[in-house]
Amino acid sequence: MAASKxxxxxxxxxxxxxxxxxIGQMDAGExxxxxxxxxxxQFVKDNGIEALxxxxxxxxxxxxxLASFPFDPTTH
Structure with missing residues (x-):
């Protein structure tokens, strides 16, 4: 039996x-x-949510x- 919409x-x-x-109730580092x-x-990604x-x-x-961290995609 399939679940209803x-x-x-x-x-x-x-x-x-x-x-x-x-997430709102948790402290950073908890x-x-x-x-x-x-x-x-993953929930956001699975639902096709994107943000500029x-x-x-x-x-x-x-x-x-994140721009302050160097990242070279050829080494990772």
Missing amino acids: ESLEALHTAIATKLTES KGLAAFLNVAR PAPGSPTGNLAKS
């Missing part, structure tokens, strides 16, 4: 809500935070901070 939508909403709440962030990253790193936005700030 409504129950899958409810599950999707529950997962998004729980991930958001859990054990398990990296795992939650990885699950959230606009200056001043959280994504833009992340891109700016």
Whole structure:
């Protein structure tokens, strides 16, 4: 028996809500935070969510901070 569209939508909403709440309640460096962030990253990716790193936005700030780390794709 296949799950109904409504129950899958409810599950999707529950997962998004729980991930958001859990990450918001965890302190930086708290054990398990990296795992939650990885699950959230995959959830966002699986749902086709993309963001451009606009200056001043959280994504833009992340891109700016990552730019300070040298990265040579030919060595990795």
